[in-house]
Amino acid sequence: MDLPIVTPISGHEQILYTIKTKNLSYKLSTASYHQRTWGAKQTAKYILKNVNCEAKPGEITAIAGSSGAGKTTLLEILAGVIVPSRVIGPVTVNDHPLNVTHFRTVSGYVTQDDVLFPLLTVKETLTYTARLRLQGGNDVAATRVSKLLKELGLDHVAGVRIGCESCRGISGGEKRRVSIGVNLVHDPAVVLIDEPTSGLDSTSALHVMLLLKSMAKNQGKTILLSIHQPGYRIIDLFDKVILLSNGICRHDGSLHCLEDRLKSTGHCIPHGVNVLEFAIDVSDSLHVEESNIESGESDHDANHVSNSSVFANAEEKYLSYANSLFKEVLILTQRFFYNIFRTKQLFAARTVQALVAGILLGTIFKNAYNNSNRANVQSQIGFFAFSLTFLLSSTTEALPIFLQERKILIRETSRGAYRISSYVMANTIVFLPFLLLVALLYTTPVYWLVGLRRDINGYLYFSLVAWMVVLMSNSFVGCFCALVPNFISGMSLIAGVMGAFFLFSGYFIPKEETPKCWIFMHYLSLFKYPFESFLINEFGGEKGRGKCVEGFQGVCLLHGDEFLRKLGIEESQKWNNLTIMLIFILGYRVLCFLILWYRSYRSPS
């Protein structure tokens, strides 16, 4: 078979990597894979047991086995997704213990599910990745992308959006190839792919496999892939097969050797079934070799020694990113902007919802201000409280989008594509104007319709507080989103904490009556500070002071300043509250950064 010509992009000398495991085991406690049952004894289940294997540069090593055999788990360990501290037995790279952080940057790992931005086109997806991962600016990125599009046979869909369940885009097979492309952009020396041919027709599957073979042969890349239904033409391209069955390695060697072993154990390979398919079916009957590392190792020994020294040098180098922080922020801001702008449900829903809510609430609370001098305070306070509920809870709509993006973010940052701080900054830059627009769409009609203080400063302050509120809420949701495992737990947690914030804000239970053990919630409440700010804006200052307030807790005809004093609110807090809100916004963003940092570098699985 003719292999496509693949040349290295950067022209630099590729470092060659040999990956080995020795008696590698990985176990999970029953509690991790079964639902916890009261009284049930907790035991451990081995997902992988004493696996010895080796993947060499210039070769395609296939991990084969039936469903559930442990292929993905082995790949995740080798890719540094499952960190070595959770594994028994060493994983070495060029005879050195696996340095996860470094190894993730020199390898590409394509997972079984294609996690891509649905609203970007194929070309945009590859271009943003290339701009983030390659040095040399847009021209280098564009050249790399057009080459990859050609090599992966994606030229004809370059301008088509990836798509998702609700928005039709490219086919499943094309998505698979885009996922492979995304992980090949930076020309990694080691490529690990979970089921590269799943979803592909036989021609496309062969095309992708030929490309991988060519990369191994011409560039000395180490290629490891998992497969469970290999075709005839594809298995010919494998240099080596690791056969797994129930987490045990039954074979690590060439296909030829595997065929000999099958025959020597009395198996007869049926006509029309290839040797690997058959071996997967009968893998349980193959005895485990003492050492499943194939002979011929000595041929590579010299290679290993020289590779080891090159690797050691590479390890010493400080981990560097392709772009400066500023450039990363620029690229990520652009990508994030397109994603938000094209997410019609989010963009349109947020803006229309804010405007409609502003107009409706404005008409509903129109009587909150009876006449020029008397405020129906119960009604006004109700309006402020409701406004805050609306503004704070409306940001949870972004939760599924955040969660989807988190997967991509962790994949990219854990493999050294860019800094997490750049992502947090880019996210903030896009949300600042977008949420300002949302806040203004709400406050402009509602402020004047309800008849709050009729002066421009009052309106501007009210809008500023509303903007801070949506920013706080956005940062809060982003932070929880970084933390929670899924949408349902995210929603429940956010709803629960928001409820507690509302309860202890001072609106339902005065601060003095709040139980001591809950007083911290009063100060942490996202409602408390904007709520007080709204009240100060309305009843404080020269204009508020002259205002009569009636109908609050049975007290009639208080002046604005007396009223605030009665509630224990200092007018001087007007700007301090804004500072506190700013601290909340920054605090949640820093917390979000730390959680994402932990997830990306310490525990990407």
Ligand SMILES: Nc1ncnc2c1ncn2[C@@H]1O[C@H](COP(=O)(O)OP(=O)(O)OP(=O)(O)O)[C@@H](O)[C@H]1O
């Ligand atoms: N985090 C986990 N929690 C529960 N079970 C797990 C976990 N990780 C792996 N397993 C179990 O370990 C076994 C091996 O899983 P793995 O995904 O590695 O198999 P696989 O060979 O890749 O299967 P497939 O070809 O179907 O993808 C399975 O029985 C799986 O249910």
